[in-house]
Amino acid sequence: MSAESSKAIFYALAANAGIAIIKFAATALTGSGAMFAEAIHSSADCGNQLLLLFGLRQSRKPPSPLHPMGSGRAINFYSLLVALLLFFVGGAFSVYEGIHRLIAREPLQHAYVAIAVLGISVVLETLSLIGALRAIRAGAPTKSLWRWFRETRESDLLVVAGEDIAALAGLAIAFAAVLLTVVTGNPVWDALGSIGVGLLLMTIAGLIAREVKSMIVGESASPEMRGEIETFLRARGEIRSIINLITLQWGKEIVVAVQAEMIYYAESRAMVAAINVIEADLQAKFPQVRWVFFEPDFVVR
Template sequence: MSSHSEGSTKAIFYALGANGGIAVAKFGAALYTGSGAMLAEAIHSLSDCTNQVFLLIGLKESKKPANEFHPMGYGRVVYFWAMMVALLLFFLGGAFSVIEGISHFRHPEPISSPAVALLILGVSVVLESFSLYGAMKEIRKIARGKPFMQWFRETRQSELMVVAGEDIAALCGLALAFVAVTLAVVTGNPVWDALGSIGVGLLLMVVAVFITREVKAMITGESAAPEVHAAIQAHIEARPEVERVMNLITLQWGEQLMIAVQAKMRPQQSDRALVDAINAVEESLQARWPQAKWCFFEPDIEAGRD
């Protein structure tokens, strides 16, 4: 298993452990207090647990070996499961919370034992912070100093992106729920609790839309991260066998990478020498980037020149 895959798996297990405990506590508190915002948060945490299971399934399936029907393997199956997570976050987490909030807004009920609800929310913040810390720790290992939003837009690790997005949404949702319950208690108006549930739902839906947009790009087919693509081109152009790179295509395939090169080669003594030169360039690429499982090299000449 690659280090990137190990980092993603660690982050997913951090999130699964934290969200499992949070979901149980929130459901108990929601039943005890009758808080709509708390119930919305409980559904959100249950949705997150399901999401993490989906991501683990995706990582496991992506390791299946290539076969005649899938000659390039199953690496991109992680993108499918990441999209499933985004849809689940939108509908089960976000839409359900909004519907639940609207129901409580139309038929407001006072919160019983608000101290219990606030205590559970506080504990949830601690556990969710632990989960986010684990995800950010793994992100920092691969982000190479990039700001988080830049990494989020450029990363090709859908599973780690989803975990980080979920954790951030969860912490913001907890803050909204805490404020909503507090206002409901201070003002004696349970409508604040309903508005909190709606706010949590809308927040989850917004985050789900951002995740869906990024995963859609991965499913459609994205190049390697910009700095990797640029480094590959610089590496090829620096090779003594290559005169000029005419075209370079990189395609991220889950954890793996496909490279297709069209280049003008320096003159060689024979056809065999040209083949050896191409093989040397391909071997150097795969030595530098072990994730580059496929490398296709096309020697060519510039149009209008000998």
């Protein structure tokens, strides 16, 4: 876990804790369904960040006989839990609350308090998102946000960024709903705002869950990293050709399996020594590569 990624989680936790307290106070004053949905969302986000921190701690466990390659991928499991919590606790509950208020038609009180709180929340969530974007840019300075979302192997940072984006979009919906309720005097808009926030959260949670599921199943290293590793190996004078190259992202570390045709060596010990040098140089150049499995083979011509 990088320092920037760690900071992004703590920024999000601090922002959401403050926002949740303010939103619950505003809900008590205004009776706003959209505000209550936002308060529940922020509370769920606090729990999510704590769950991510716990998952990161679990992922640092050293290798053991039961888990010989360590527990680096444990963070993917906890990231999936966070996505599910965002879907059900944040999204589904908001939809339920909106439908309830749509039927009850409860009036909105002290609407300007709700608007002020939403404005403060936007500022705090923006600061949290800036922290997440800073961490993203540190690792992928040239990628678009959508491309990073599809290609990243950092499930913890993926969840934090997704939550922050969902929060800002949800605040925009809640702000519009409360404003329309004030202008029209019709509480239906407030109820629809709660439903809109819930549907948005469920959509983003579904996208996050899809990406994290792929990581749990097992993804290769990022396209850039895999390309750099392949280029490095093909440039080695000891290797005649690469037959097969497999990379596997294992938490923050990478597993590399190489099947290659070596140049001619009169003795097997000389070939083994050459392979050892290649492995050592590969790990020196790419510190993320924790394990290297090298199989010398030949191509039938």
